[in-house]
Amino acid sequence: MSYQEYQRANLFFDSKDYSGAADILAPIVEADPANRAAVELLGRAYFHSAQLGRAEGAFRRLVELDPANGWAYEALGRTLHRQGRPEEAAGFRRLAEAMGTDQDASAVYEVRAANLAD
Numbered sequence: 001m002s003y004q005e006y007q008r009a010n011l012f013f014d015s016k017d018y019s020g021a022a023d024i025l026a027p028i029v030e031a032d033p034a035n036r037a038a039v040e041l042l043g044r045a046y047f048h049s050a051q052l053g054r055a056e057g058a059f060r061r062l063v064e065l066d067p068a069n070g071w072a073y074e075a076l077g078r079t080l081h082r083q084g085r086p087e088e089a090a091g092f093r094r095l096a097e098a099m100g101t102d103q104d105a106s107a108v109y110e111v112r113a114a115n116l117a118d
Contacts, residue, residue, distance in 0.1 A: 002028070006038060013041060018049035029058075036065050040072070047079055055079045070099030 005024055012021035022045040028038045043058030059076035066072060077092035 006041075009038075009041060009045075013045055013048075016048075018045045019051075021045040022049060022051065022054075033061070034065060036062060036069075039065060040075075043075060043079075047075070047082075052079055052083045056083070068099070070096045070101035073099065074101045 005028055009021045009024040009028070012018075012024060022042060025038055025042040025045060029035065029042050032038065039058055039062050043055050043062060046052070046055035046058055056076065056079050059072060059079055062069065062072040063076060073092045074096035077089040077096060080086075080089035080092065
């Protein structure tokens with residue numbers, strides 16, 4: 001992975017150009033599918049740009065790469081819920097909660113803000 005390209009993707013993400021960030025990150029993840037940081041940022045970029053099927057795939061990959069990462073389960077659950085699959089989402093969100101993932105109001109606000117961008 002080119003660190004400069006990853007940093008560039010971070011800049012796009014931080015400036016809320018989520019599709020642009022995803023365009024940069026997709027080849028990075030394809031070249032290095034075990035890179036957890038790139039997979040996570042790609043999932044977040046897909047989520048915020050409403051590419052929910054792709055976000056689901058990235059977060060499922062992140063869960064495979066790091067099964068002890070409660071945040072990955074929470075992100076997957078939120079993605080499934082946003083796709084209208086609340087029953088499936090609930091299981092992942094319960095796992096995240098059992099792992100001690102903070103499900104505070106700011107996380108809910110972040111998802112609601114992403115929903116408004118649709």
